[in-house]
Amino acid sequence: MAERLQKIIARAGIASRRAAEEMILNGRVTVDGQTITELGGKYDSSRQKICVDGKPLTLAEKKVYYLLNKPKGYLSTAKDERGRRTVLDLLPEVSERVYPLGRLDNNTEGLLIISNDGDLMNGLLHPRYKVNKTYVARVAGVPSEKLLDKLRQGIKLEDSMTAPAVVKMLETSDNEAKVEITIHEGRNRQVRRMFAAIGCDVRALKRVKFAGLTLKGVKRGHYRPLTDEEITELYKIAGIKQP
Numbered sequence: 288m289a290e291r292l293q294k295i296i297a298r299a300g301i302a303s304r305r306a307a308e309e310m311i312l313n314g315r316v317t318v319d320g321q322t323i324t325e326l327g328g329k330y331d332s333s334r335q336k337i338c339v340d341g342k343p344l345t346l347a348e349k350k351v352y353y354l355l356n357k358p359k360g361y362l363s364t365a366k367d368e369r370g371r372r373t374v375l376d377l378l379p380e381v382s383e384r385v386y387p388l389g390r391l392d393n394n395t396e397g398l399l400i401i402s403n404d405g406d407l408m409n410g411l412l413h414p415r416y417k418v419n420k421t422y423v424a425r426v427a428g429v430p431s432e433k434l435l436d437k438l439r440q441g442i443k444l445e446d447s448m449t450a451p452a453v454v455k456m457l458e459t460s461d462n463e464a465k466v467e468i469t470i471h472e473g474r475n476r477q478v479r480r481m482f483a484a485i486g487c488d489v490r491a492l493k494r495v496k497f498a499g500l501t502l503k504g505v506k507r508g509h510y511r512p513l514t515d516e517e518i519t520e521l522y523k524i525a526g527i528k529q530p
């Protein structure tokens with residue numbers, strides 16, 4: 288994101304904005320090797336090398352945290368070499384280098400945390416902390432309670448047994464059912480594979496809860512920043528000290 292040079296210098300913590308203006312006017316600032324002596328120009332600190340008195344600025348990026356309601360058809364990656372849509376296309380105003388916490392399948396929708404706080408993200412993804420994730424699956428057919436008990440007890444997937452899940456039948460109709468399932472593991476396509484293991488095809492899957500956070504108030508394709516209290520709570524869950 289392009290910003291005024293005095294703002295970038297001030298953010299780097301080496302001078303106030305006013306003092307940074309003086310530095311620029313006095314010819315002490317270069318951008319990509321060129322001395323800048325005017326105040327009006329805008330520059331991009333993530334792409335351009337900015338130096339004061341010949342020393343490059345070290346810019347600690349502000350940590351940002353968002354809760355996104357991912358629609359189907361977006362990849363949970365920061366970039367796609369084939370140019371397909373990614374979840375970051377849904378946050379065009381965010382200039383920090385953010386990425387999604389974990390993955391939802393391309394055809395899964397729902398709650399995804401987006402941040403640039405690597406320490407928190409790693410903590411939350413660590414299996415040790417057993418962070419709960421709740422999904423609503425619309426499945427073909429109506430599975431019996433006996434079948435759902437298999438998911439509750441833990442079921443064998445190709446790799447190994449899953450941990451016990453909390454499973455609740457929400458709705459049934461003639462030929463399909465809506466089932467809520469809470470797991471704390473994060474294996475690849477885990478919920479779809481768990482249902483497949485009891486002979487149920489998942490027609491639609493939505494993550495409705497992650498680490499106590501819900502989609503309340505966030506429409507599909509929209510996002511909101513996390514509150515300070517929510518961030519503090521995530522730090523607690525991840526078992527790391529908040530800086």
Ligand code: URA
Nearest residue numbers: 391392395476478479
């Ligand atoms: N389980 C799945 O099968 N898919 C997801 O996207 C998330 C959990």
